[in-house]
Amino acid sequence: MAVINSGFGGRRGASDSRLPPGQTLVDDWPVLTAGLTPDVGAHEWTLTITTETGAEYNWDWNALQDVGVEDIVTDIHCVTHWSKLDMAWRGVPLDRLFEDVETSYDYVMARSHGGYTTNLPLEDLLDGQAWIATEADGEPLTPEHGGPARLLVPHLYFWKSAKWVRELRMMPTDEPGFWEQNGYHLRGDPWREERYW
Amino acid sequence: MTARIRASWHVARVANRRPETSSAIRLELDVPTWPGNHAGSHLDIRLTAPDGYQAARSYSVASSGPTTRVMLAVEELPGGEVSPYLVHQLVEGDQLEVHGPLGQYFVWIPTKTDRSPVQLIAGGSGVVPLFAMAAARERETDHADFRLLYSVRTPEDVFFVDELAELTRTTVEIVHTRQSPPEASRPPGRLTHESLGDYVFPASATPRIFLCGPTPFVETIAGWLPELGHDPTRIRTERFGGSG
Numbered sequence: 001m002a003v004i005n006s007g008f009g010g011r012r013g014a015s016d017s018r019l020p021p022g023q024t025l026v027d028d029w030p031v032l033t034a035g036l037t038p039d040v041g042a043h044e045w046t047l048t049i050t051t052e053t054g055a056e057y058n059w060d061w062n063a064l065q066d067v068g069v070e071d072i073v074t075d076i077h078c079v080t081h082w083s084k085l086d087m088a089w090r091g092v093p094l095d096r097l098f099e100d101v102e103t104s105y106d107y108v109m110a111r112s113h114g115g116y117t118t119n120l121p122l123e124d125l126l127d128g129q130a131w132i133a134t135e136a137d138g139e140p141l142t143p144e145h146g147g148p149a150r151l152l153v154p155h156l157y158f159w160k161s162a163k164w165v166r167e168l169r170m171m172p173t174d175e176p177g178f179w180e181q182n183g184y185h186l187r188g189d190p191w192r193e194e195r196y197w
Numbered sequence: 198m199t200a201r202i203r204a205s206w207h208v209a210r211v212a213n214r215r216p217e218t219s220s221a222i223r224l225e226l227d228v229p230t231w232p233g234n235h236a237g238s239h240l241d242i243r244l245t246a247p248d249g250y251q252a253a254r255s256y257s258v259a260s261s262g263p264t265t266r267v268m269l270a271v272e273e274l275p276g277g278e279v280s281p282y283l284v285h286q287l288v289e290g291d292q293l294e295v296h297g298p299l300g301q302y303f304v305w306i307p308t309k310t311d312r313s314p315v316q317l318i319a320g321g322s323g324v325v326p327l328f329a330m331a332a333a334r335e336r337e338t339d340h341a342d343f344r345l346l347y348s349v350r351t352p353e354d355v356f357f358v359d360e361l362a363e364l365t366r367t368t369v370e371i372v373h374t375r376q377s378p379p380e381a382s383r384p385p386g387r388l389t390h391e392s393l394g395d396y397v398f399p400a401s402a403t404p405r406i407f408l409c410g411p412t413p414f415v416e417t418i419a420g421w422l423p424e425l426g427h428d429p430t431r432i433r434t435e436r437f438g439g440s441g
Contacts, residue, residue: 003208003294005244007286010252011278022243022253024278031412031436034302036419036429081241081253115430144416182301183204196204196299 018075020190023083031144038114038164042148050169051103067092074154077190091131091152105170110151113164118177129155157188202232202298209293218354221272222284228267235304236261236333237326240297254279257326261333270356272322303435305330307337313405316398317345318418320410327409328357331367343367346396348388351376370396390421400426409435
């Protein structure tokens with residue numbers, strides 16, 4: 001299929017080799033949320049990793065900070081065709097949170113305050129690829145961007161980086177989460193344009 | 198319930214174009230392979246320059262149902278990459294690549310089970326998917342009441358003026374934020390926390406609510422609705438902004 005839009009020039013100045021196919025650079029940070037923005041205070045926020053045995057690994061806000069927050073500079077890519085480069089984040093690497101977790105399951109359902117869910121392979125969350133993020137651009141995460149804490153998995157489309165995350169539940173198979181049930185791709189690699197299925 | 202409609206790439210031909218407002222264009226596309234779409238879904242338009250450079254953006258579909266004539270209403274985003282081309286350069290007969298229909302969430306599908314009223318709340322060009330829902334409601338003989346609350350800057354910025362006036366199943370309330378028509382009883386101004394309740398179904402009617410518009414509009418209204426007693430799980434939102 002080769003449709004050429006002859007009068008179309010495009011905005012070439014914004015192109016960059018770090019931009020996956022079909023993406024456009026933005027300087028602002030658009031908000032995408034399916035429903036309402038939950039109001040979760042840091043003092044009431046907790047994170048739980050749940051495994052197949054029913055074992056729970058819990059952190060509250062202070063415990064999370066004690067694990068060790070690190071600085072991250074990364075690009076983020078939203079399935080709605082925008083990307084933001086060199087964003088400064090702070091967060092706790094999931095490698096540290098999974099250190100003592102015993103599981104033979106390969107998939108994770110991230111669950112958020114407000115009911116949002118998204119599915120991820122465990123291997124996409126480990127080896128320095130994912131964090132529980134608490135700051136962006138030098139400020140605490142605002143509620144509309146998922147504050148007090150969200151998942152940050154920047155190598156996948158950003159709907160995988162669940163806002164207001166509260167639980168990571170291990171799963172034996174790759175079950176679809178919220179957007180995935182609604183037509184988005186199970187994995188969501190921006191370099192392969194895995195937008196929809 | 199309803200079978201899932203699969204998204205894929207299609208070649209569309211511009212069958213008709215006309216100004217929707219001074220800054221927006223209505224496009225009617227003939228898409229022979231279009232599988233139909235639910236009211237409220239969207240599609241991606243991908244433009245390809247002669248040297249192969251491509252840019253894609255998402256647009257809500259104003260039409261719905263089993264038709265291969267797909268209607269869009271696109272507002273020009275000044276400085277945008279795709280919308281100025283669609284508004285100013287595209288002519289009838291041109292071809293476009295479209296991918297869709299997309300979105301199984303922000304859609305209204307008539308069901309036999311949920312006959313609660315439906316409240317539509319639009320900010321600016323966020324009216325497009327909500328208009329599709331109201332138009333779909335017209336095709337159902339027996340269904341719930343619809344209301345559309347439409348916040349718009351001036352009378353000249355109203356999309357679908359004639360079609361909104363002809364709706365028989367949806368009560369339309371337009372709130373002008375900058376300039377009201379001469380006959381208006383309400384002075385121009387934004388919706389407020391206090392006035393919102395005057396324009397929407399009461400929480401006691403347990404409406405389903407679809408809310409679409411620019412991010413600040415959606416964030417603001419979405420914050421007020423639960424305070425009016427509305428169940429957050431019955432509110433669906435779609436935000437846009439900034440990448441046009």
